[in-house]
Amino acid sequence: MEIFTQIWGSVSYVGAVVLANVLVGFDFTRKKGYCFRVLASFAVICTLSFGIEQWVGGLEMSMYPRIALRTTNCLMVFMLSIGMMRFCCECSAWQALFCVTTSYCLEHISQRVYSIIQILPSYHGSPLLNVFLLIFARAALYVPFYFLVIRKLDLNQVETDNKIQIVATLIIVIFAIYVSAFASTLATPLHSRVLSLLIYLYSIVLCVLGLFVELYQLLFKRVTTERDLLQKLLYQEAEQYHREKDAIDVINVKYHDLKHQLHILESQYGREQLKNMREAIDGYDTLMRTGNIALDTVLSMKSYNCLNKQIQLTCMADGKQLNRLSEADIYSLFGNMLDNAIEAVETLPVEKRIISLHVFEQNGFVFIRCENYCGKAPQFQNGMPMTTKENKDYHGYGSHSLCLVAEKYKGLCTFNLKDDVFYTDIVLPSEA
Secondary structure, three states: OHHHHHHHHHHHHHHHHHHHHHHHOOOOEEOOOHHHHHHHHHHHHHHHHHHHHHHHHHOOOOHHHHHHHHHHHHHHHHHHHHHHHHHHEEOOHHHHHHHHHHHHHHHHHHHHHHHHHHHOOOOOOOHHHHHHHHHHHHHHHHHHHHHHOHHHOOHHHHHHHOHHHHHHHHHHHHHHHHHHHHHHHHHHHHOOHHHHHHHHHHHHHHHHHHHHHHHHHHHHHHHHHHHHHHHHHHHHHHHHHHHHHHHHHHHHHHHHHHHHHHHHHHHHHOOOOOHHHHHHHHHHOOOOOOOOHHHHHHHHHHHHHHHHOOOEEEEEEOHHHHOOOOHHHHHHHHHHHHHHHHHHHOOOOHHHOEEEEEEEEEOOEEEEEEEEEOOOOOOEEOOEEOOOOOOOOOOOHHHHHHHHHHHHOOOEEEEEEEOOEEEEEEEEEOOO
16 A cells, blocks of 8 residues: 555646646647656656666665755756756756746645645545545636646747746755754654644745746736837827827818819819819818717728728717817827727628727717628637737737727726627716
């Protein structure tokens, strides 16, 4: 029975480390025969770890050298895990070291949580229950960590931005493993639950600190990069708004001059002879007037774009409800919204090149809705439509910009797709 317990100990420990490595390095390019490589690596590491454990157990030596050797066995698994990542994936040594240090922290935290539960006075578990408890402790940490943290990381930045953090975490991991091993062994003869609890908590805190040191730079840089890019885009949109507003003002002046000159010509040559010219000039006068100069500017420019692409843009907007928004924010909000809609419909059949925009006030809220047909259904992540363009690092910020402006005015922006129609909805309080 004892040999099976020892085998399970090696299998569960190495398996937890290997599984964590697979999760952390999930986005790496996998080498041919990836699953076989992972299973082969697991078998080799597990066999070596179990063999060393048996060899150490058969030696006659004092307690401290035995603890040192068994702890060194853990470091051997650590080193082999780095080799496993290089063997299974296309990654650099630094990227492999990053994955393994992160994996070791996850394994150690879950193991210590399991140990804390075991020493509780109310816990009386059978061997089978202990197995399920250990598996549950691993899963309860690994799964949320993968979805909430790992999927948000760009592991390509590891080599350029994270070497110092990786080394610091490596030192923390080694320190946690050795201190925890010696302290736990020394505390066992004392049968002190409180002392054991403090040792386990100490190990958990060390590993959490290691994860924080290693991951914070990557997560923080991604957030700040996106924020800086959004701010830059908003600034560029504000500059573009002023240029387009000046252009619209010039067009308005020319329109009124032409209308006055046409009136003089009609008195000389007759209205019928200048009919085509009248219709062309009057066509401009059919553009929407919403009661908000900034919104009129956006709609005027986008209307020209729609006209050139045979897109029907209809608008029912009470622009006065947007007067508390800055001109730059109105331009950014409606400019991005209509650009997204135009891009979605411009390749569709002409009968589906329709965009509908509504702005109205109801029950103390301003509602903004843009509707358009959608040929290819977008993928959503956290409620946001993902860009369909190949270079995702420089696209997909239009939707984020909508949310940023809505949040600035304590509002909410949502995206939905129903029956091939894409809906962009923004709700803003009527007053700040």
